[in-house]
Amino acid sequence: MQSDKEEYRSVCDILDKLIVKQIHLMEEKMCSELNIESCINNGSIHLAKSRYIMGQNSVSTSKLPVENSPEFSASTICEGIEEDGLTQFKVAESNAENTVNPLHWFGILVPQNMHKAKNIFQNSINFVVECVNIQVQLIENVKNIVILKKYKSMLNP
Amino acid sequence: MDLKGSLVDTNLRIYPSYKLKIFLENEKLGDDLPVNIGKLTKGETYKPKQNKSDSKPSNIYLNENDIKTINTIKDKIKVKDVNNSEHDNPDQQGNEKSVEHPPDKDEKKDSSEVSDDVKAEIFEKENVLFLTTSDIDWLYNYIKERRSKHDDIPYLHELLEGSNIELPKNEVIKRNPVLEARCVKLRAQQEAREYRKMTKGVDNVRLRFPEDSISYQLKQMNRQLIAIGQFIISIFAGFLFGFRGVEWMVGNLDFGFRLLLGVMCALIIALAEIYFLAKKLNEELNVPKTTQIGGPPTFVNDRFNANKISKHDKPHQD
Known part of the structure; x- marks a missing residue:
């Protein structure tokens, strides 16, 4: 009986912690989404500037690869790492041979803004991965809460 | 054609449940409260003291023991689930469903899927007092401290049940x-x-x-x-x-x-x-x-x- 009470307490304590964690995670996720937003905004502005410089035909969707263009492999890939029983993702450089520099779609001598935009967009991948990690934690946390609540109701009918 | 501006303030707003309000009102709280809790208990005019002691050890994060406990509990639950499903499958499904969306869980998901009338209702509550994340942290520590002395203090997650968590909204920018x-x-x-x-x-x-x-x-x-x-x-x-x-x-x-x-x-x-x-x-x-x-x-x-x-x-x- 005593151990049951003890367990009930610890479960409740963990539930408290999980709830607080959940709230923190929600806030964190918003922050990271905000980061993504500002990052992509910045990149888009640079892209727009380079479009202004180069003319709207030389920087447009018609320059992007289509379905029947030659295939190439992604230059950035994600790796999953197990952490506390959760899969967390990490950005990694790909070692594949046939990667493509996206700047070459728009020509060889591209304005400085285009380089900047590329870097910013590349950086935004990190934010996206961060956001995904938080999302994974959130989902896991919700699951944990559900399980613990179930357990708690079993302990204390 | 109105644009959505980006978020300015990323704080969650937690509208306390009735239970939590009652609890806070019945407590004899000291003077060094966070702003929002102070406002909630001592009226709108509450002003926090300047010398804030933020150096409290924050033990709000899960430690390894907690994670272990969670894992063992998970295993137990799974074992039980398997046993249950062997006996009666349809019942199990219903059971699971009710667990997935328990009524008190609305504090987690509600804010993202509030329907329009609920939103309007929340909008009316603009002046209602709310708590932020740091207040919850403080509350957690406070409740833990109290519980070490008295046994009958309710747990935070029970207090928070029925609370409404609201995500900050994007500011709508009117066209110039x-x-x-x-x-x-x-x-x-x-x-x-x-x-x-x-x-x-x-x-x-x-x-x-x-x-x-x-x-x-x-x-x-x-x-x-x-x-x-x-x-x-x-x-x-x-x-x-x-x-x-x-x-x-x-x-x-x-x-x-x-x-x-x-x-x-x-x-x-x-x-x-x-x-x-x-x-x-x-x-x-x-x-x-x-x-x-x-x-x-x-x-x-x-x-x-x-x-x-x-x-x-x-x-x-x-």
């Missing part, structure tokens, strides 16, 4: 009226231009002003070329005057002096000519009126140019 007016104007111009193009073939007056035919363009180009040719010829003539004409007038002159005279004359004439040439070329830069619908093409700065020409009465007019 100046921009709106400009858009309307530009759209009107565009439409007028299209209309003009469409009705070109049936307008008698404009048939004689074919601005976009090749001959018209060539004529324009010729006019400019002639102006430049005139410029070059007059400079050459000026040079010849200085080089030969003066010699013929006054008699034999030194070659170097003649050359100098020629260049001087040419220079003076070139200066004057450049002035007129620039003026003439500037005139050509007429922008057709974009909102005009019928009649011969008129230009935006026509009146302006006409005034200028009549004033100076310049010699280089076609």
